[in-house]
Amino acid sequence: MIVEVLVFLVTTLLAYFLYLYKWVHHYFDKRGVKYLPGVPVFGNMLSSQLQKCHMVDDFDKVYRAFPNERYVGYIEGTTPIIMIRDPELTKAITVKDFDHFVNHKEFISEEIEPLFGGSLVMMKGERWHDMRTTLSPAFTGSKMRKMLPFMTEISSNIVRHLKDRINEDIDVEDLIRRYTNDVIASAAFGLQVDSVKDKDNKFYKMGQHLFKFNAWQRFLFFFTGVFPNLSKKLGVNIFPAKTTDFFNNLVRSTMEHREKNNIERPDMIQLLMEASKGALKAENDASDNFAPTDDTFKPKTVQRQWTQTELSGQVFIFFVAGYESSATALVMCVHELALNPDVQEKLYQEVRQFKEERGELTYDNISTLKYLDCVLNETQRKWAAALIMDRVCTKPYELPPPREGGKPVQLNKGDIVYNLVNSLQMDPQYHPDPTRFYPERFSDENKHNIKPFTYMPFGMGPRNCIGSRFALMELKVLIFTLVLNFKIVKTAKTSDPIELRPHAFSIQPKNGSWVKLEPRT
Template identity: 40%
Template sequence: MLFLIWFVMAVAALVLYFRQIHSRYSKHDIKHLKTSESLRSMAKLILRINHFTDDLQRFYDNFPDERFIGSYEFLTPKIMIKDLDLVKRITIKDFEYFLDHRVFIDEKLDPFFGRNLFSLKGQEWKDMRSTLSPAFTSSKIRLMVPFMVEVGDQMIQALKAKIKDSDVDYIDIESKDLATKYANDVIASCAFGLKVNSHIDEDNEFYQKGREATNLKYTQMLRFFCFICFPKLMAKLKFTLFTEKMTSFFKNLVLNTMRNREEHNIIRPDMIHLLMEAKKGKLKYDDKTAQDTDAGFATVEESSVGKKVIDRVWSDSDLIAQAILFFLAGFETVSSAMAFALHELAINPDVQEKLVQEIKENEIKNGGKFDYNSIQNMKYMDMVVSEVLRLWPPAIATDRICNKDYNLGKANNKSTEDYIIRKGEGVTIPTWTIHRDPKFFPNPTKFDPERFSEENKRNIHPFSYMPFGLGPRNCIGSRFALCEVKVMLYQLLQHMKVTPCEKTCIPTKLSTESFNVRIKGGHWIRLKIRS
């Protein structure tokens, strides 16, 4: 009987605790998902019934008149920001209140993830941003274009050989796989100084490690959800995001490359060299980089945070962490943008032919050569890439953690009091749904590069378009990513005609089998040598 009484009291206390936590939004008249709805949505994701973007879109659309809306991740309250003026305040004006991303990886257990630029917090993040920013200016990226072109030549040769060996004059390929191999070889060359050809040798260790790290299988998805909902428990159980074998591979790769270059005085204008310069304190902004040029409409500008000169020595582990981050970002997000670009060009032949015509004109104008400057001057290319990043943003949302209590204002016009978000609580800025809001982009699901024409792009609300984030904590590699995507499309369309095939998913629908943004059934296209 005593045990039964204690059990009932414990259950009652737990229920009251949950009710108190989950009644917070109701007390402040903030529209929100009920606990049962949140749990149901999470269950559908885990059971692969819905994709994360489905729930994000439904959540966003169900509350049209709200400036922000509430949700819970198990016991953790989280606010989704809808009002663009509030987005501006959080990411720029009052940036210091929302300086950090939420990080669910313990840096002591997994330093190569917990110590990268995305995960670092506060002053350490500012110092690392200042250290790395000079590595991502246009003056540095332009030196890497020849490496990208070399990788593109390998890709074209491999594709032409496969078409020649086929019984027909075309091949059907999975373009995400094609783009991933290209992105892998570019990051191997531009970041690590390695020459690999994943189109010929799919078993090379560099490519296999990338697939292992970025292909979120079902068990990895479950682990990822556990990291989000129970970070302290996962830390106590000493779970890590990457395997020991994978971290050892990158550790040895970076340290051995650095050691070899120092011993033989090898200088190659890639990321490893720039990291070595950063460690020595020799990587600084100069007059040339201060006047940095855009790589397109989607380029994000470096803030004053990244342009400060610092005097700080970083450990080898810190540098390895940044190298791994470059690899993962280059492997997954850039290849995703490429794959969706090829998909849209296949099902929109008028757009493809207009882009091909611009490529031909550029060939004639520059005598068959192209470099960083010429490719950035291709206006229609930039329109196409900008629209791909609007419709299919590589990061579907971005987050910030509040580091001191902050007044978000009233949730809607009928609210009677302001809402104070507390220190340690998080906000989400839903890139995916803002990019698809008809208030900002009419007929939002249509692929229409003309949105970004000279006449139209000035009408785009500056905070409605954020493929690389906003404010000082934006993506440091936007110039590199945009350049890589454009070089790949240029070379491929120069030699290949892209069309749909029997496996092409029309209309486009996302797969629920992966946490990544993937097309159902795969990104299938047909390639034929252009006459």
């Protein structure tokens, strides 16, 4: 009897997946959208799920298969996705017709993971709009200016540590994540952490738990994507409960302590406390020419009241983005500087001259480092952490024909589109010789050659990265300090060229990132 039941269940599952396999291909066929046939259950993402390549390679394979299409079909598991290849269409979806594409895809539901699912990234509709309006004043230049001293202090800690490790092989990934960890601990949570000295501090270890997915967590992530409703019923948790509880309790206890003792500190928790009371106001800063964000949201007459969990979710996603995304850019930048000594020398001459003429970094003078901007822009072009700008259709929308002579495609509520970032930024049609690390393409003389919406490391439109100012400041401070004090040297362990480690999201060198440091004289 048991054998018969098992045979029935297995047969039913196979029939179900075969039906989905046929249905998802039919979805594209009847719309005249070209696609690469997928594999049952996995679709076009089999290679990355089996960790044979990075997810960005799966995207790129489909992107490059149809060079004359404005958009193509991508099969994510059992879900049909419209993959946008045309910059003008990306502009329409993310900016011009944003009201049709307000929401992100629900990667992780709030019911499964309250902190991540309830963050600004995952919020939908009016709730997202209200939270974005609430948080926008926290990311203005005037607020970021107060956070730069935290970063300079932590980068100085890094330099002091590295001066004792001259001519050793340096694990760049470990070093950089300790920097971004300490910056977030200070700028978001008000904690004084020195992770290069206290290597096993609790804050750092909890961050590691979030990003080092084991095989079981990877399976659960895939499972929740393919079976979202079943995952909710089963109460599937992807992140360890002790980790999310740690961040939730830390935010709550810090807020309670500051409220009780009337303590103020210029960090993210303080800004959220002010926001929850409606006391956080936008400040005009005409002199701010740092990283523009689309903060055009007008607060409502009656502001929404946020729960403790909702506020904790915003600090949590700030940690996730500030820790991992910033670390990605910094690791790749240091690695590229080791591989491109001519670029590094030009950057050193700029930072040396800056130091002689201007002295210390400040929020107001950091933007004058033009070549540093170019280097970081080129790093984020070649190794964008963003991967895609996903959007869910929130009301019917007609896409123009995918090719000349084709028919328009009608998108309905719930349909998903992926606006590609990495593939466009590595397309020779828009960025000649794309594998070359060439910061000069972003110089004042050349940047006009970059076609709009082919460089989007922080996203575009109203759902762009709200923390772009903070992120760029975090990157600039450390690269400035490292290059000023050390020559970054390629070693036998330095991968050349860089290949990506198979991973679901993070951009990381396949064999790690290793360099040696020589002191500047």
